[in-house]
Amino acid sequence: xxxxxxSSVSKxxxxxxxxxxxxxxxxxxxxxxxxxxxxxGKTTALRMIYGVTRPSSGExxxxxxxxxxxxxAVRARLGVTLQQNVLIEALSPEENLRVFGRYHLLRxxxxxxxxxxxxxxxxxxxxxxxxxxxxxxxxxxRLAIALSLINRPELLILDEPTTGLDPAxxxxxxxxxxxxxAAGTTVLLTTHYxxxxxxxxxxVAIISEGRVIDEGAPGDLIVTHLAPETAExxxxxxxxxxxxxxxxxxxxxxxxxRRVMIYLDDATSLIDHIRHRDQGDRRALVVRPTNLxxxxxxxxxxxxxxxx
Amino acid sequence: xxxxxxxxxxxxxxxxxxxxxxxxxxxLPNFFEPVLYLVSLGIGVGxxxxxxxxxxxxxxxxxxxxxxxAMNGASFEVTYNIFVRLTFEKAYDAMLxxxxxxxxxxxxxxxxxxxxxxxxGACFYVVLTLFGLIPLPSSLLVLPIIPLAGLxxxxxxxxFSLKIPNIELFSFYYTLFLTPLFLFSDVxxxxxxxxxxxxxxxxxxxxxxxxxxLARAAFxxxxxxxxxxDLAYLLGxxxxxxxxxxxxxxxxxxx
Numbered sequence: 001x002x003x004x005x006x007s008s009v010s011k012x013x014x015x016x017x018x019x020x021x022x023x024x025x026x027x028x029x030x031x032x033x034x035x036x037x038x039x040x041g042k043t044t045a046l047r048m049i050y051g052v053t054r055p056s057s058g059e060x061x062x063x064x065x066x067x068x069x070x071x072x073a074v075r076a077r078l079g080v081t082l083q084q085n086v087l088i089e090a091l092s093p094e095e096n097l098r099v100f101g102r103y104h105l106l107r108x109x110x111x112x113x114x115x116x117x118x119x120x121x122x123x124x125x126x127x128x129x130x131x132x133x134x135x136x137x138x139x140x141x142r143l144a145i146a147l148s149l150i151n152r153p154e155l156l157i158l159d160e161p162t163t164g165l166d167p168a169x170x171x172x173x174x175x176x177x178x179x180x181x182a183a184g185t186t187v188l189l190t191t192h193y194x195x196x197x198x199x200x201x202x203x204v205a206i207i208s209e210g211r212v213i214d215e216g217a218p219g220d221l222i223v224t225h226l227a228p229e230t231a232e233x234x235x236x237x238x239x240x241x242x243x244x245x246x247x248x249x250x251x252x253x254x255x256x257x258r259r260v261m262i263y264l265d266d267a268t269s270l271i272d273h274i275r276h277r278d279q280g281d282r283r284a285l286v287v288r289p290t291n292l293x294x295x296x297x298x299x300x301x302x303x304x305x306x307x308x
Numbered sequence: 309x310x311x312x313x314x315x316x317x318x319x320x321x322x323x324x325x326x327x328x329x330x331x332x333x334x335x336l337p338n339f340f341e342p343v344l345y346l347v348s349l350g351i352g353v354g355x356x357x358x359x360x361x362x363x364x365x366x367x368x369x370x371x372x373x374x375x376x377x378a379m380n381g382a383s384f385e386v387t388y389n390i391f392v393r394l395t396f397e398k399a400y401d402a403m404l405x406x407x408x409x410x411x412x413x414x415x416x417x418x419x420x421x422x423x424x425x426x427x428x429g430a431c432f433y434v435v436l437t438l439f440g441l442i443p444l445p446s447s448l449l450v451l452p453i454i455p456l457a458g459l460x461x462x463x464x465x466x467x468f469s470l471k472i473p474n475i476e477l478f479s480f481y482y483t484l485f486l487t488p489l490f491l492f493s494d495v496x497x498x499x500x501x502x503x504x505x506x507x508x509x510x511x512x513x514x515x516x517x518x519x520x521x522l523a524r525a526a527f528x529x530x531x532x533x534x535x536x537x538d539l540a541y542l543l544g545x546x547x548x549x550x551x552x553x554x555x556x557x558x559x560x561x562x563x
Contacts, residue, residue, distance in 0.1 A: 013563075050405060052405075052561070052562045071407075071409065072312070075406055076406075079405070082398070082405065084398060086397070086401055089397075090326060091329075098325070099325060102322070103315070103319075103403055103408050105314050148405065
Protein backbone atom coordinates (compact mmCIF):
# COMPACT_ATOMS: atom_id res chain seq x y z
CA UNK A 1 0.00 0.00 0.00
CA UNK A 2 1.19 3.48 -0.87
CA UNK A 3 0.98 5.90 2.06
CA UNK A 4 2.10 9.09 0.34
CA UNK A 5 1.57 9.68 -3.35
CA UNK A 6 2.80 12.96 -4.77
CA SER A 7 2.02 13.41 -8.47
CA SER A 8 3.80 16.09 -10.43
CA VAL A 9 3.45 18.76 -7.76
CA SER A 10 4.81 22.26 -8.23
CA LYS A 11 4.76 25.24 -5.90
CA UNK A 12 5.44 28.78 -6.97
CA UNK A 13 5.99 31.69 -4.57
CA UNK A 14 5.82 34.80 -6.73
CA UNK A 15 8.52 34.29 -9.33
CA UNK A 16 10.35 31.60 -7.46
CA UNK A 17 9.63 27.97 -8.20
CA UNK A 18 10.17 26.29 -4.82
CA UNK A 19 9.08 22.82 -5.90
CA UNK A 20 9.23 21.72 -9.51
CA UNK A 21 7.11 18.78 -10.71
CA UNK A 22 7.84 16.63 -7.69
CA UNK A 23 6.63 13.03 -7.81
CA UNK A 24 7.10 10.57 -4.97
CA UNK A 25 5.61 7.31 -3.79
CA UNK A 26 6.19 6.16 -0.23
CA UNK A 27 5.09 2.60 0.51
CA UNK A 28 3.75 1.65 3.93
CA UNK A 29 6.34 0.77 6.55
CA UNK A 30 9.33 2.35 4.84
CA UNK A 31 11.56 5.17 5.92
CA UNK A 32 11.88 7.66 3.11
CA UNK A 33 14.36 10.53 3.07
CA UNK A 34 14.23 13.82 1.21
CA UNK A 35 17.80 15.00 0.91
CA UNK A 36 19.01 18.35 -0.16
CA UNK A 37 20.78 21.49 0.89
CA UNK A 38 18.97 24.28 2.76
CA UNK A 39 16.56 26.00 0.41
CA UNK A 40 16.12 23.00 -1.88
CA GLY A 41 12.35 22.94 -1.29
CA LYS A 42 12.21 20.11 1.26
CA THR A 43 10.15 21.94 3.87
CA THR A 44 7.73 23.26 1.26
CA ALA A 45 7.29 19.71 -0.05
CA LEU A 46 6.49 18.49 3.47
CA ARG A 47 4.05 21.33 4.12
CA MET A 48 2.18 20.39 0.98
CA ILE A 49 2.09 16.74 2.04
CA TYR A 50 0.43 17.52 5.38
CA GLY A 51 -1.80 20.06 3.75
CA VAL A 52 -0.86 23.53 5.04
CA THR A 53 0.66 24.74 1.80
CA ARG A 54 -1.45 24.38 -1.30
CA PRO A 55 0.36 23.17 -4.42
CA SER A 56 0.23 25.48 -7.44
CA SER A 57 -0.36 22.37 -9.53
CA GLY A 58 -0.38 18.61 -9.14
CA GLU A 59 -2.07 16.29 -6.68
CA UNK A 60 -1.17 14.73 -3.33
CA UNK A 61 -2.81 11.72 -1.72
CA UNK A 62 -1.98 10.57 1.79
CA UNK A 63 -3.50 7.29 3.01
CA UNK A 64 -5.33 7.39 -0.32
CA UNK A 65 -7.12 10.63 0.68
CA UNK A 66 -6.79 13.79 -1.39
CA UNK A 67 -5.13 16.21 1.05
CA UNK A 68 -6.78 19.23 -0.59
CA UNK A 69 -10.22 17.74 0.11
CA UNK A 70 -9.93 16.43 3.62
CA UNK A 71 -6.85 17.70 5.44
CA UNK A 72 -8.40 17.04 8.86
CA ALA A 73 -8.85 13.33 8.15
CA VAL A 74 -5.28 13.05 6.91
CA ARG A 75 -3.71 15.00 9.76
CA ALA A 76 -5.59 12.96 12.35
CA ARG A 77 -3.49 9.99 11.22
CA LEU A 78 -0.05 11.57 10.90
CA GLY A 79 2.43 13.37 13.12
CA VAL A 80 4.85 16.15 12.20
CA THR A 81 8.00 17.28 13.96
CA LEU A 82 8.79 20.71 12.60
CA GLN A 83 12.30 21.94 12.00
CA GLN A 84 11.92 24.56 14.72
CA ASN A 85 10.64 23.30 18.08
CA VAL A 86 7.14 24.60 18.76
CA LEU A 87 7.01 23.97 22.48
CA ILE A 88 5.25 26.11 25.05
CA GLU A 89 8.21 27.21 27.12
CA ALA A 90 6.29 28.13 30.25
CA LEU A 91 4.70 24.68 30.50
CA SER A 92 6.27 21.34 31.46
CA PRO A 93 6.72 18.46 29.00
CA GLU A 94 3.68 16.79 30.54
CA GLU A 95 1.54 19.88 30.07
CA ASN A 96 2.80 20.38 26.53
CA LEU A 97 1.78 16.82 25.70
CA ARG A 98 -1.62 17.43 27.27
CA VAL A 99 -2.23 20.57 25.19
CA PHE A 100 -1.14 18.76 22.04
CA GLY A 101 -3.27 15.72 22.84
CA ARG A 102 -6.29 18.00 23.01
CA TYR A 103 -5.56 19.28 19.51
CA HIS A 104 -6.20 15.66 18.50
CA LEU A 105 -9.30 15.56 20.72
CA LEU A 106 -7.83 12.88 22.98
CA ARG A 107 -9.72 12.51 26.25
CA UNK A 108 -9.04 11.12 29.67
CA UNK A 109 -8.06 8.47 30.63
CA UNK A 110 -6.54 7.76 27.19
CA UNK A 111 -4.75 11.12 27.19
CA UNK A 112 -2.89 10.54 30.48
CA UNK A 113 -2.04 6.98 29.50
CA UNK A 114 -0.57 8.14 26.20
CA UNK A 115 1.39 10.94 27.91
CA UNK A 116 3.09 8.57 30.33
CA UNK A 117 3.87 6.12 27.48
CA UNK A 118 5.60 8.86 25.52
CA UNK A 119 7.46 10.19 28.54
CA UNK A 120 8.87 6.68 28.97
CA UNK A 121 9.51 6.11 25.28
CA UNK A 122 11.53 9.31 24.87
CA UNK A 123 13.06 9.11 28.35
CA UNK A 124 11.70 12.44 29.52
CA UNK A 125 10.76 11.21 32.99
CA UNK A 126 13.46 13.03 34.94
CA UNK A 127 12.30 16.42 33.59
CA UNK A 128 8.60 15.79 32.99
CA UNK A 129 7.44 18.46 35.40
CA UNK A 130 9.96 21.23 34.76
CA UNK A 131 9.11 24.19 32.53
CA UNK A 132 10.40 23.50 29.03
CA UNK A 133 12.54 26.64 29.03
CA UNK A 134 14.82 24.97 31.60
CA UNK A 135 15.45 21.91 29.40
CA UNK A 136 18.50 21.32 27.19
CA UNK A 137 18.29 21.30 23.40
CA UNK A 138 18.32 17.51 23.32
CA UNK A 139 15.45 17.23 25.79
CA UNK A 140 13.43 19.82 23.90
CA UNK A 141 13.92 17.95 20.63
CA ARG A 142 12.83 14.68 22.22
CA LEU A 143 9.74 16.40 23.55
CA ALA A 144 9.03 17.84 20.08
CA ILE A 145 9.11 14.31 18.70
CA ALA A 146 6.95 13.05 21.55
CA LEU A 147 4.33 15.69 20.66
CA SER A 148 4.14 14.45 17.09
CA LEU A 149 3.55 10.89 18.34
CA ILE A 150 0.66 11.70 20.67
CA ASN A 151 -1.99 10.43 18.22
CA ARG A 152 -0.12 7.18 17.39
CA PRO A 153 0.51 8.34 13.81
CA GLU A 154 0.66 5.88 10.94
CA LEU A 155 2.94 8.34 9.16
CA LEU A 156 5.61 10.33 10.98
CA ILE A 157 7.07 13.35 9.21
CA LEU A 158 10.37 14.63 10.59
CA ASP A 159 11.76 17.90 9.25
CA GLU A 160 15.50 17.99 9.97
CA PRO A 161 15.11 15.93 13.13
CA THR A 162 18.66 16.13 14.44
CA THR A 163 20.00 19.45 13.18
CA GLY A 164 22.05 21.15 15.87
CA LEU A 165 22.09 18.20 18.27
CA ASP A 166 25.15 16.57 19.75
CA PRO A 167 26.16 13.08 18.54
CA ALA A 168 24.88 11.17 21.57
CA UNK A 169 21.42 12.71 21.24
CA UNK A 170 21.39 12.02 17.50
CA UNK A 171 22.18 8.35 18.09
CA UNK A 172 19.42 8.10 20.70
CA UNK A 173 16.88 9.70 18.37
CA UNK A 174 17.85 7.45 15.48
CA UNK A 175 17.26 4.42 17.64
CA UNK A 176 13.78 5.73 18.57
CA UNK A 177 12.98 6.19 14.87
CA UNK A 178 14.07 2.59 14.25
CA UNK A 179 11.78 1.42 17.08
CA UNK A 180 8.87 3.21 15.46
CA UNK A 181 9.69 1.71 12.10
CA ALA A 182 9.80 -1.73 13.65
CA ALA A 183 6.33 -1.09 15.05
CA GLY A 184 5.06 -0.37 11.54
CA THR A 185 5.14 3.43 11.34
CA THR A 186 5.97 4.90 7.96
CA VAL A 187 8.58 7.64 8.27
CA LEU A 188 9.26 10.56 5.95
CA LEU A 189 12.19 12.72 6.90
CA THR A 190 14.20 15.55 5.45
CA THR A 191 17.81 16.06 6.26
CA HIS A 192 20.95 17.59 4.94
CA TYR A 193 22.99 15.07 6.90
CA UNK A 194 23.77 12.33 4.43
CA UNK A 195 24.91 9.93 7.14
CA UNK A 196 21.53 10.28 8.83
CA UNK A 197 19.74 9.38 5.61
CA UNK A 198 22.04 6.47 4.95
CA UNK A 199 21.53 5.02 8.42
CA UNK A 200 17.79 5.42 8.60
CA UNK A 201 16.28 5.43 5.13
CA UNK A 202 15.51 2.56 2.79
CA UNK A 203 14.87 5.01 0.02
CA VAL A 204 15.99 8.55 -0.55
CA ALA A 205 15.18 11.23 -3.07
CA ILE A 206 17.91 13.75 -3.73
CA ILE A 207 16.45 17.21 -4.24
CA SER A 208 18.11 20.26 -5.63
CA GLU A 209 16.38 23.51 -6.59
CA GLY A 210 12.96 21.98 -6.10
CA ARG A 211 13.54 18.98 -8.37
CA VAL A 212 14.22 15.33 -7.66
CA ILE A 213 17.54 14.55 -9.29
CA ASP A 214 17.52 10.89 -8.44
CA GLU A 215 15.78 8.47 -6.18
CA GLY A 216 16.49 5.00 -4.86
CA ALA A 217 18.01 2.92 -2.08
CA PRO A 218 21.16 4.61 -0.73
CA GLY A 219 23.32 1.59 -1.68
CA ASP A 220 21.91 1.49 -5.20
CA LEU A 221 22.46 5.21 -5.71
CA ILE A 222 26.08 4.82 -4.66
CA VAL A 223 26.66 1.94 -7.06
CA THR A 224 24.78 3.54 -9.94
CA HIS A 225 26.44 6.91 -9.74
CA LEU A 226 29.80 6.05 -8.23
CA ALA A 227 31.29 2.87 -6.77
CA PRO A 228 31.45 1.22 -3.32
CA GLU A 229 34.95 2.39 -2.38
CA THR A 230 36.47 5.84 -2.30
CA ALA A 231 40.12 6.73 -2.30
CA GLU A 232 40.72 10.29 -1.21
CA UNK A 233 43.93 12.30 -1.31
CA UNK A 234 45.44 15.68 -2.22
CA UNK A 235 46.75 16.15 -5.71
CA UNK A 236 47.30 19.32 -7.77
CA UNK A 237 45.41 19.34 -11.11
CA UNK A 238 48.66 19.50 -13.10
CA UNK A 239 50.05 16.43 -11.30
CA UNK A 240 47.02 14.39 -12.17
CA UNK A 241 47.80 13.03 -15.64
CA UNK A 242 51.28 11.92 -14.60
CA UNK A 243 49.95 10.22 -11.50
CA UNK A 244 47.27 8.26 -13.29
CA UNK A 245 49.19 7.39 -16.47
CA UNK A 246 49.51 3.71 -17.08
CA UNK A 247 46.38 2.88 -15.06
CA UNK A 248 43.97 0.58 -16.81
CA UNK A 249 41.16 0.98 -14.26
CA UNK A 250 37.98 2.89 -15.11
CA UNK A 251 38.23 5.97 -12.94
CA UNK A 252 35.34 8.07 -11.72
CA UNK A 253 36.68 11.01 -9.93
CA UNK A 254 35.56 14.16 -8.26
CA UNK A 255 37.67 17.15 -7.39
CA UNK A 256 37.06 19.76 -4.71
CA UNK A 257 40.00 22.18 -4.78
CA ARG A 258 43.16 20.11 -4.23
CA ARG A 259 41.20 17.17 -2.90
CA VAL A 260 40.56 14.31 -5.31
CA MET A 261 38.07 11.51 -4.65
CA ILE A 262 38.30 8.38 -6.78
CA TYR A 263 35.47 5.87 -6.80
CA LEU A 264 36.09 2.22 -7.54
CA ASP A 265 34.94 -1.31 -6.74
CA ASP A 266 38.25 -2.11 -5.13
CA ALA A 267 40.86 0.50 -4.27
CA THR A 268 43.78 -1.88 -3.71
CA SER A 269 45.41 -1.65 -7.14
CA LEU A 270 45.00 2.11 -7.28
CA ILE A 271 46.74 2.50 -3.95
CA ASP A 272 49.58 0.27 -5.07
CA HIS A 273 49.88 2.34 -8.22
CA ILE A 274 50.01 5.64 -6.33
CA ARG A 275 52.43 4.31 -3.73
CA HIS A 276 54.62 3.10 -6.57
CA ARG A 277 54.60 6.55 -8.24
CA ASP A 278 55.05 8.32 -4.96
CA GLN A 279 58.32 6.55 -4.05
CA GLY A 280 59.95 8.29 -1.12
CA ASP A 281 57.52 11.09 -0.33
CA ARG A 282 54.28 9.16 0.34
CA ARG A 283 51.13 11.23 0.29
CA ALA A 284 48.33 10.80 2.86
CA LEU A 285 45.70 8.48 1.42
CA VAL A 286 42.28 7.65 2.78
CA VAL A 287 40.23 4.68 1.66
CA ARG A 288 36.63 4.67 2.89
CA PRO A 289 33.22 3.38 1.86
CA THR A 290 31.50 5.70 -0.60
CA ASN A 291 28.57 7.52 1.00
CA LEU A 292 25.57 9.58 -0.01
CA UNK A 293 27.57 12.74 0.48
CA UNK A 294 29.66 11.70 -2.54
CA UNK A 295 26.56 10.91 -4.55
CA UNK A 296 25.09 14.23 -3.62
CA UNK A 297 28.26 16.07 -4.61
CA UNK A 298 28.40 14.15 -7.84
CA UNK A 299 24.78 14.91 -8.68
CA UNK A 300 24.59 18.53 -7.68
CA UNK A 301 27.68 20.49 -6.79
CA UNK A 302 30.87 19.45 -8.39
CA UNK A 303 31.07 18.10 -11.88
CA UNK A 304 31.61 14.39 -12.11
CA UNK A 305 34.43 13.55 -14.46
CA UNK A 306 34.11 10.07 -15.89
CA UNK A 307 36.99 8.29 -17.51
CA UNK A 308 35.94 5.05 -19.05
CA UNK B 309 -13.87 24.11 5.58
CA UNK B 310 -15.91 25.32 8.51
CA UNK B 311 -15.24 25.66 12.21
CA UNK B 312 -15.04 22.48 14.26
CA UNK B 313 -16.15 23.42 17.77
CA UNK B 314 -14.10 20.74 19.59
CA UNK B 315 -10.94 21.87 17.79
CA UNK B 316 -11.66 25.54 18.46
CA UNK B 317 -12.09 24.65 22.13
CA UNK B 318 -8.71 22.90 22.09
CA UNK B 319 -7.17 26.18 20.90
CA UNK B 320 -9.05 28.00 23.67
CA UNK B 321 -7.79 25.49 26.24
CA UNK B 322 -4.20 26.01 25.19
CA UNK B 323 -4.48 29.66 26.18
CA UNK B 324 -6.49 28.81 29.26
CA UNK B 325 -3.84 26.37 30.50
CA UNK B 326 -1.20 29.06 30.19
CA UNK B 327 -3.41 31.63 31.88
CA UNK B 328 -4.13 29.22 34.71
CA UNK B 329 -0.54 29.31 35.87
CA UNK B 330 -0.40 33.08 36.07
CA UNK B 331 -3.98 34.15 36.72
CA UNK B 332 -3.34 35.09 40.32
CA UNK B 333 -0.89 37.76 39.19
CA UNK B 334 -2.74 38.62 36.01
CA UNK B 335 -6.03 39.23 37.64
CA LEU B 336 -4.81 41.69 40.29
CA PRO B 337 -4.42 44.65 37.88
CA ASN B 338 -7.98 43.95 36.76
CA PHE B 339 -9.13 44.91 40.23
CA PHE B 340 -6.73 47.80 40.77
CA GLU B 341 -7.40 49.57 37.51
CA PRO B 342 -11.09 50.31 38.17
CA VAL B 343 -10.34 51.38 41.72
CA LEU B 344 -7.82 53.91 40.42
CA TYR B 345 -10.24 55.35 37.88
CA LEU B 346 -13.11 55.53 40.31
CA VAL B 347 -11.07 57.20 43.00
CA SER B 348 -9.25 59.67 40.75
CA LEU B 349 -12.03 60.63 38.35
CA GLY B 350 -15.19 59.60 40.12
CA ILE B 351 -14.34 60.82 43.57
CA GLY B 352 -11.58 63.36 42.76
CA VAL B 353 -12.82 65.12 39.61
CA GLY B 354 -16.39 64.18 40.47
CA UNK B 355 -16.25 66.42 43.55
CA UNK B 356 -16.30 69.45 41.20
CA UNK B 357 -19.16 68.14 39.08
CA UNK B 358 -22.50 68.32 40.76
CA UNK B 359 -24.33 66.29 38.14
CA UNK B 360 -23.77 64.59 34.80
CA UNK B 361 -26.92 63.62 32.90
CA UNK B 362 -28.89 63.61 36.11
CA UNK B 363 -26.56 61.40 38.18
CA UNK B 364 -23.39 61.82 40.21
CA UNK B 365 -20.24 61.84 38.07
CA UNK B 366 -19.02 58.55 39.51
CA UNK B 367 -22.35 56.90 38.67
CA UNK B 368 -22.06 58.34 35.14
CA UNK B 369 -18.60 56.83 34.71
CA UNK B 370 -19.30 53.41 36.22
CA UNK B 371 -21.16 51.62 33.36
CA UNK B 372 -18.89 53.09 30.67
CA UNK B 373 -15.77 51.92 32.44
CA UNK B 374 -17.11 48.36 32.46
CA UNK B 375 -17.05 48.52 28.64
CA UNK B 376 -13.57 50.03 28.63
CA UNK B 377 -12.41 47.11 30.78
CA ALA B 378 -13.89 44.65 28.28
CA MET B 379 -12.24 46.52 25.39
CA ASN B 380 -8.84 46.42 27.10
CA GLY B 381 -9.15 42.76 28.05
CA ALA B 382 -9.92 41.66 24.51
CA SER B 383 -7.46 44.03 22.86
CA PHE B 384 -4.42 42.97 24.81
CA GLU B 385 -5.13 39.34 24.01
CA VAL B 386 -5.51 39.77 20.26
CA THR B 387 -2.59 42.16 19.85
CA TYR B 388 0.56 41.36 21.81
CA ASN B 389 -0.40 37.86 22.84
CA ILE B 390 -1.49 36.75 19.37
CA PHE B 391 1.58 38.28 17.82
CA VAL B 392 3.79 36.34 20.24
CA ARG B 393 1.96 33.09 19.51
CA LEU B 394 2.15 33.72 15.79
CA THR B 395 5.75 34.85 15.44
CA PHE B 396 7.76 33.70 18.43
CA GLU B 397 6.02 30.64 19.81
CA LYS B 398 4.90 29.38 16.37
CA ALA B 399 1.85 28.03 18.14
CA TYR B 400 -0.26 28.06 14.99
CA ASP B 401 2.33 26.18 12.95
CA ALA B 402 2.14 23.50 15.63
CA MET B 403 -1.66 23.44 15.61
CA LEU B 404 -1.77 23.06 11.83
CA UNK B 405 0.18 19.81 12.03
CA UNK B 406 -2.89 18.38 13.80
CA UNK B 407 -6.51 18.24 12.54
CA UNK B 408 -6.92 21.90 13.56
CA UNK B 409 -7.70 24.18 10.62
CA UNK B 410 -7.17 27.97 10.33
CA UNK B 411 -10.89 28.59 10.98
CA UNK B 412 -10.62 26.71 14.30
CA UNK B 413 -7.58 28.79 15.25
CA UNK B 414 -9.53 31.99 14.62
CA UNK B 415 -12.62 30.79 16.49
CA UNK B 416 -10.56 29.59 19.46
CA UNK B 417 -8.58 32.82 19.70
CA UNK B 418 -11.67 35.02 19.43
CA UNK B 419 -13.38 32.94 22.08
CA UNK B 420 -10.36 33.30 24.33
CA UNK B 421 -10.23 37.07 23.82
CA UNK B 422 -13.93 37.28 24.70
CA UNK B 423 -13.17 35.22 27.80
CA UNK B 424 -10.49 37.69 28.83
CA UNK B 425 -12.90 40.56 28.17
CA UNK B 426 -15.40 38.86 30.49
CA UNK B 427 -12.79 38.42 33.21
CA UNK B 428 -11.84 42.12 33.01
CA GLY B 429 -15.44 43.27 32.80
CA ALA B 430 -16.61 41.05 35.63
CA CYS B 431 -13.79 42.20 37.93
CA PHE B 432 -14.81 45.77 37.23
CA TYR B 433 -18.41 44.93 38.00
CA VAL B 434 -17.39 43.40 41.32
CA VAL B 435 -15.44 46.54 42.26
CA LEU B 436 -18.44 48.72 41.36
CA THR B 437 -20.53 46.57 43.70
CA LEU B 438 -18.11 47.30 46.52
CA PHE B 439 -18.43 51.02 45.79
CA GLY B 440 -22.20 50.66 45.92
CA LEU B 441 -22.54 51.80 42.30
CA ILE B 442 -24.61 48.87 41.07
CA PRO B 443 -28.33 49.51 40.73
CA LEU B 444 -30.05 46.14 40.95
CA PRO B 445 -31.47 44.36 39.11
CA SER B 446 -31.25 46.58 36.01
CA SER B 447 -27.43 46.74 35.99
CA LEU B 448 -27.27 42.96 35.55
CA LEU B 449 -28.19 43.66 31.93
CA VAL B 450 -24.68 44.97 31.44
CA LEU B 451 -23.30 41.45 31.80
CA PRO B 452 -24.29 40.27 28.28
CA ILE B 453 -22.87 43.52 26.86
CA ILE B 454 -19.39 42.66 28.13
CA PRO B 455 -18.85 39.67 25.80
CA LEU B 456 -20.37 41.60 22.89
CA ALA B 457 -17.95 44.48 23.40
CA GLY B 458 -15.17 41.90 23.79
CA LEU B 459 -16.14 40.25 20.51
CA UNK B 460 -16.05 43.53 18.61
CA UNK B 461 -12.63 44.55 19.93
CA UNK B 462 -11.28 41.04 19.47
CA UNK B 463 -12.32 41.16 15.81
CA UNK B 464 -10.84 44.63 15.23
CA UNK B 465 -7.58 43.72 16.94
CA UNK B 466 -7.06 40.40 15.24
CA UNK B 467 -7.41 41.90 11.77
CA PHE B 468 -4.85 44.53 12.72
CA SER B 469 -2.47 41.93 14.20
CA LEU B 470 -2.60 39.73 11.12
CA LYS B 471 -1.94 42.59 8.75
CA ILE B 472 1.00 44.30 10.43
CA PRO B 473 4.59 43.24 9.75
CA ASN B 474 6.15 44.01 13.15
CA ILE B 475 5.29 44.32 16.80
CA GLU B 476 6.26 48.02 17.03
CA LEU B 477 3.09 49.00 15.18
CA PHE B 478 0.96 48.00 18.15
CA SER B 479 1.91 51.25 19.85
CA PHE B 480 0.04 53.05 17.04
CA TYR B 481 -2.96 50.85 17.68
CA TYR B 482 -2.97 51.81 21.31
CA THR B 483 -2.13 55.51 21.12
CA LEU B 484 -3.93 56.42 17.90
CA PHE B 485 -6.91 54.10 18.11
CA LEU B 486 -7.78 52.74 21.54
CA THR B 487 -6.82 55.80 23.58
CA PRO B 488 -8.87 58.27 21.45
CA LEU B 489 -11.79 55.86 21.63
CA PHE B 490 -11.46 55.76 25.37
CA LEU B 491 -11.46 59.56 25.56
CA PHE B 492 -14.22 60.35 23.05
CA SER B 493 -16.85 57.64 23.32
CA ASP B 494 -19.27 59.04 25.89
CA VAL B 495 -17.16 57.59 28.68
CA UNK B 496 -16.17 60.87 30.38
CA UNK B 497 -18.76 63.29 29.00
CA UNK B 498 -21.88 63.02 26.85
CA UNK B 499 -20.86 63.71 23.25
CA UNK B 500 -24.29 64.98 22.33
CA UNK B 501 -23.86 67.99 24.63
CA UNK B 502 -20.46 68.94 23.20
CA UNK B 503 -20.60 68.14 19.48
CA UNK B 504 -22.55 69.77 16.68
CA UNK B 505 -25.07 67.73 14.67
CA UNK B 506 -22.82 66.69 11.72
CA UNK B 507 -20.03 65.56 14.09
CA UNK B 508 -22.48 63.52 16.08
CA UNK B 509 -23.14 61.48 12.96
CA UNK B 510 -19.42 60.91 12.49
CA UNK B 511 -19.13 59.86 16.14
CA UNK B 512 -21.61 57.05 15.47
CA UNK B 513 -18.76 55.26 13.68
CA UNK B 514 -16.77 54.93 16.93
CA UNK B 515 -16.94 51.32 18.08
CA UNK B 516 -16.72 51.98 21.82
CA UNK B 517 -19.64 54.40 21.76
CA UNK B 518 -22.19 51.62 21.23
CA UNK B 519 -21.42 49.30 24.15
CA UNK B 520 -21.08 52.37 26.39
CA UNK B 521 -24.56 53.57 25.44
CA LEU B 522 -25.99 50.11 26.00
CA ALA B 523 -24.27 49.75 29.37
CA ARG B 524 -25.44 53.13 30.56
CA ALA B 525 -29.02 52.36 29.52
CA ALA B 526 -28.79 49.06 31.41
CA PHE B 527 -27.65 50.79 34.59
CA UNK B 528 -30.47 53.30 34.32
CA UNK B 529 -33.00 50.69 33.34
CA UNK B 530 -34.13 52.84 30.39
CA UNK B 531 -34.87 51.43 26.95
CA UNK B 532 -34.87 53.52 23.75
CA UNK B 533 -34.94 52.71 20.03
CA UNK B 534 -31.36 53.84 19.48
CA UNK B 535 -30.21 50.85 21.53
CA UNK B 536 -31.29 48.60 18.67
CA UNK B 537 -28.90 50.44 16.40
CA ASP B 538 -26.14 50.00 19.01
CA LEU B 539 -26.79 46.29 19.18
CA ALA B 540 -26.92 46.02 15.40
CA TYR B 541 -23.61 47.89 15.14
CA LEU B 542 -21.93 45.57 17.67
CA LEU B 543 -23.07 42.41 15.95
CA GLY B 544 -22.81 43.64 12.36
CA UNK B 545 -19.34 45.14 12.66
CA UNK B 546 -18.09 42.04 14.50
CA UNK B 547 -19.39 39.74 11.78
CA UNK B 548 -17.90 41.81 8.97
CA UNK B 549 -14.52 41.99 10.66
CA UNK B 550 -14.51 38.28 11.47
CA UNK B 551 -15.20 37.56 7.83
CA UNK B 552 -12.17 39.62 6.94
CA UNK B 553 -10.13 38.04 9.72
CA UNK B 554 -10.98 34.60 8.37
CA UNK B 555 -9.33 35.40 5.06
CA UNK B 556 -6.37 37.03 6.78
CA UNK B 557 -5.79 34.01 9.03
CA UNK B 558 -5.78 31.63 6.09
CA UNK B 559 -3.40 33.82 4.15
CA UNK B 560 -1.08 34.12 7.09
CA UNK B 561 -1.08 30.48 8.22
CA UNK B 562 -1.27 28.62 4.92
CA UNK B 563 0.68 29.73 1.92
